[in-house]
Amino acid sequence: MTRNHTTTDPDAQVTTDDADRAATDESRTDPGGGRVDRRDYLRLIGGVGMAGAAGSIAGQATAQSDDWEAAADERIREHRQGLLTVAVVDENGQPVPDATVEVAMQSHDYWFGYAMSADLLDQTDPGHPYREALKEDFNVVWFGNNHKWRFFEENQERADRATAWAKDNGLDIRGHVCLWANVNAWPIPGDVVDAMGLDHQSGESGPDFDAQHVEDRSFEHVQTIIDHYADFEYDGTSYGSVIDEWEVMNEVVHEPGFIKAVNGVPAPDDAPDIDPVTDPVLADYYQHARDVAPDDVGLAVNDYNTMEGSYEYARSDYERQIEFLAANGHLDYVGIQSHFTEQSTTVSPQEALEVLDRYAQHGVRLRVTEYDATGDDWSDDEKADFFGDYLKAVFSHEATDAFLTAGGSDEHHWRDDGPFFYAGWDPKPAYEVYQNLVFDEWWTDTAETTGEDGTATVDAFLGTHEVRVETTDGTTVTETVSITDSDAGRQITVTVDGSTADGPNWVSEPAPTDPDGDGLYEDVSGDGDLNFPDVNRLFQTTESTEVQDNAEYLDFDGDGDADLQDVLALFEMV
Structure with a gap:
């Protein structure tokens, strides 16, 4: 992430396979087990009940204000500077x-990130707009598919090659994801699909429910992938630990298949007695990840409809999951996907802050993980306006430390509507908003004397x-x-x-200092404090050449010279 940005070449185009475009699967499972599209969820009407302790981070961010943006700017000054x-x-x-002291910012401490595709990286050359955007505009990436279980097992070389490229180019990496039970997105190995009791084309030989096989394979994979990137080597280079945070399980609110299977219930079956977001099996997965991960690698949850659309069912279940895991020391970060699939799913800045407060009260850090704004019912300018407001609201909240977007151009986005680039890599209005905020309004480039x-x-x-x-x-x-x-x-x-x-031009050591910056060097002894050794040293050296040459800096009585009267004046100061 650097200060200088240039317009990318709009003529350079690449193609990628369908699997990589489906970094996020649009088809979802509702809590009742029926297949629905996210567009078909009914928006719930009504306010969100808020809970929080006075004086907490949650309470601070939602203080009422007639001007939300002015209040956000003030929080940004307080928390981001x-x-x-x-x-x-x-x-x-x-x-x-x-x-003259010039201060030129080089990179943000806050994470601003982008989705990374190993396939797209392989299909582009150095200097391609995609590669340049990753390096110049962001400081963290997340992989749409290549760190998911099936893709990692089938082509670890591709995942590792892209991981090494990211680190070679100064990018942090958010681990997405150890386990995700959405079979329709093909993230599960075929033998595990069969053992979950699922009849799906991604399976190997058909459903053959085996709870123990699911448990053994999934727990083994959590350790395998975390260990692999905790001491990562590629092409003769040792990188050490390269993943800063792992989503242990993705979308548990909507995709509880692993938890059901380990509890002895085939994934397609109803399980009214299982509450996935507070189930002991969920805690076991996170404890296992905690046991094998390096101490400085955080653990995260991640889910959709937890911000967008005002879906209370998702917010409520997600908050219960957060509270459950955080109470047991299993959770560091909360991922808020933020897929705004049509204009009606947007939230106001105030509502966004209230939702962030709601999750933050459980003592976790918050991260927007997969932002995009899609659909034909609003213009790109309207999407850009919303993006700017949402980004500013999130950035202003003390409990957040990351804002990551879905990446690529329209040609490579899972809904053919990337947030920043058209199919030919021309920038969208939201990209200009991003540049103006992240590299101008929130960027330090100044000089003082x-x-x-x-x-x-x-x-x-x-x-x-x-x-x-x-x-x-x-x-x-x-x-x-x-x-x-x-x-x-x-x-x-x-x-x-x-x-x-x-x-002054001091010769002796230690040299006197000016503790209060008033031009008088009261700390004559040079020990950093105003005390009796200062009086003694001045008394012993009043007639010395060094003191007389620097008389104006030791003139404590203000009579224009350095003599015993100054010793008395310094004594009175002590």
Whole structure:
């Protein structure tokens, strides 16, 4: 993710297979077991009951405001920016005033991501718009299919090749997904499809229900794929741990087949006595993942209709799943897919914040994972307007730390309507909105001048920055610094060659310092504090050449010279 962006070549086109386009399967199973399209869910009418503790993250984000955007901008300043203080000193440790401090952002700490297709990567050359978009516009990717169970087992080489490419190009990776029970999307190996009791063309020899086989194979796969990428090697290069977060089970609210099967119920059968989102088998899967994953790899849930469409059935079940897993220490991140399949499924910024509050109250981090806005009932400009509002609302919420989109052009998107690019890779209006927010409004590119105390302070967005210091005599120093905490900010000291023409010239060590930046060097002993050793050192050295040459910086009584009266004045300060 870099600051400079160029328009991609609209003429370059590629094709990809149907499996990779179906990164998210449109056909879903409702909680009652019937097959329905997501467009056919009835929108529920009414408000969402909210729960939350006073003073929590959840309560802070939904404070009433006549202007939601102004309130969002204020939250962004509070949660997404931190003070960067740069102290410029010379080789003697003396402050350097009037130096120019340029702060140029290099990347966001917040995750902005895109769907990645290993097939599409294989079909494109270096410099192709798809590859350039991944490298230039985003800092994290998720794989539409290649990390799913069946695709990983059938072509691990392809998955690994794309994984290595992502890491070679500075991209983090969100693991999607260890297990997903949606047989229609073909993510399950054929032998497991049969053992789940499913009659599906992706099976091997037909349904042959075997609960133990499902349990053994699925638990084994969770460990296999997590272990594989926890110590990843490819083509002679050792990458170490490369997946920052794993969805252990995807869409449990809608696709509980594994949980049913392990409980002894064939996946196609009704199971009224099983509550998948709070079932002990679900906890077992997550505990198993926790046991085998590196300590710094998070575990996540992910589901649809948990934001879009105001579907209370999904929000309620999802919240119960979140609460259940979080209470047992099994959950770090909550994925909110955000597939807005028609204009009627959109939510207002205020409703979006309320839903985020609802999930955040359970002590988890929130991530939009598969955003897109599709359908013929609204224009691309309307989709762009909604995207901008939704992105800003999500970015402003303290509990979020990622916003990932479905990727590719219209030609490669699962609904032929990618969020950012037309089929010929011309940018859509939403892409311009993304650029303006992420690389302009939320991007630090500024310069300040150091004061008499040699410091300059910038309110910078959290992320990595290049700090370039130039003194009045043309001396330059460049350093790279990361800011990751909005409350603590960051303080750095940049040392330039030579000594300042103005300011004190100390010879002895440790050199006196100016603790309060008022131009007087009360810390005569150089130990960082104002105390009696300062009085003693000044008393012992009042007549020395060093003190007399720097008299204006030790003139504590203000009479224009350095003498015993200044010793008394310093004593009174102590």
